[in-house]
Amino acid sequence: MKDYRKLLSESILFNELPEEHINAILSIAVEKKASSGELIFSDGDPGNGFYIAADGLVKVYKLSPDGKEQILHMFGPGEPFGEVPVFSGKAFPANAETVKKSDLLFFPKQAFVNLITESPSIALNMLAVLAKRLRQFTVQVENLSLKEVPARLAGYFLLLSEEQGNTEMVELKISKGQLASFLGTIPETLSRMLKKMSDQGLIEVDGRKIRLVDFDGLIDLADSGKLDANGAF
Amino acid sequence: MKDYRKLLSESILFNELPEEHINAILSIAVEKKASSGELIFSDGDPGNGFYIAADGLVKVYKLSPDGKEQILHMFGPGEPFGEVPVFSGKAFPANAETVKKSDLLFFPKQAFVNLITESPSIALNMLAVLAKRLRQFTVQVENLSLKEVPARLAGYFLLLSEEQGNTEMVELKISKGQLASFLGTIPETLSRMLKKMSDQGLIEVDGRKIRLVDFDGLIDLADSGKLDANGAF
DNA sequence: CCATTTCCTTGACTTATATCAAGAGCCGGT
DNA sequence: ACCGGCTCTTGATATAAGTCAAGGAAATGG
8 A cells, every 4th residue: 555644634524633643544444546537436325435536537526417517616636525325324425437547545434433432633624524515515506596607707716816825816627517516506607607707807718727817896796696687798 | 581491301412411510501501582583693793502492493595785685594492503613713694683583592502512522422413413404404405406495385285294293284383474584585476386286186275374285296296396287286 | 558438618599487478366454 | 352563375587597509728648
């Protein structure tokens, strides 16, 4: 097994833990390699442990009967996913699939729960992980229910801008099709709205690079939830 | 302070705890009474503790700038809410308001975190609470993104049917306006869709009582996400 | 480099549901 | 019982965004 010590000791779930705890965590971790597009688990599958992506990218999503996809989360290196059945119920509530070739660490439920009872720090870190996830869901529900697609896009670009520490330009790390699924729309609409925002001078689009032309305008759009008619030419 | 011992020892967060733990929990709890329609906290307010409703009903919701409401959750007696800032970030991510006159118990953040570090059972129970909340959010996002309003209604009635242990009839415990906000629509649409489902022989509506006429049809509708054209007269 | 596949964009058209308005019905207080 | 205020229903209309189709652009593999 590759040495995942550094990754785990820096991860949100296990950071700042003493060495003997990291050792205990490593001893229960099971490595799984997955190629791109590989299904990790399905909605309704029994869940007897959770995962951390060590490398790569994983999407967790729901599918409608006619094939429409809603991506709930995208998880990169160091981020845990699939924890819900460890603590509540028996089954995974959604599907998980690799977006890129990935190395995964699997933590069996019982072994992990044992670790939690011995280490309040791990418990508190896991509580932080789940609480942060709840925050993200709150934003997602607000987007889907109360905001139009351009406002969702604006909010996403502002979030990317903060993560990438750049108020001039952001780069999409996922495809536009996946971004559409994440924001609750379809690629056609995404394309049209990007063009509309571009025509209104808010952004410039060059492939996966988005130049944030009118930063304040994007803040207004994200807050108000809809494109301002005043912005039309 | 009223004796909340029984309520707490039966709550999902504190059930099956030894007596001395319940005593410790009671010692940090602060009672707050709230009349109907009273704001408990606002989106963005600093959160330095969480609540449990001892009696009454509380809605947690987001508001759009033009006043549209999306209810995220409804919390009744024994259910915790407002925990997110205890574990992640500083501010509440949504608003909370009483729907009925309510008695609330407030648990200060620091005191509660101290309790958690001493009692793995409380930590695990809180993890179960948050994990269950994540399940509910997954359903909500799926509803908003992938299902039409009648399918959301069908899913809601089936859930109520299970809670109320009655496959013949369910009774709404919230107003139709609030149900609309919870399902991500407006009262006009809710009214129209109830009528449509009624015309198709799926349900019969009498005020807040909904007779589930075609239970299997409701299951199909909830699963498929849309009203079947075959159901039309 | 080239052929193939996949992704993205654009056009035409449809649809679920929101907006605005007003009347009917329900509920609680006096 | 009556009345006022609030909720719900219904009608007319508009709108954001989805469906279907096809071509252009980009990515991938040999």
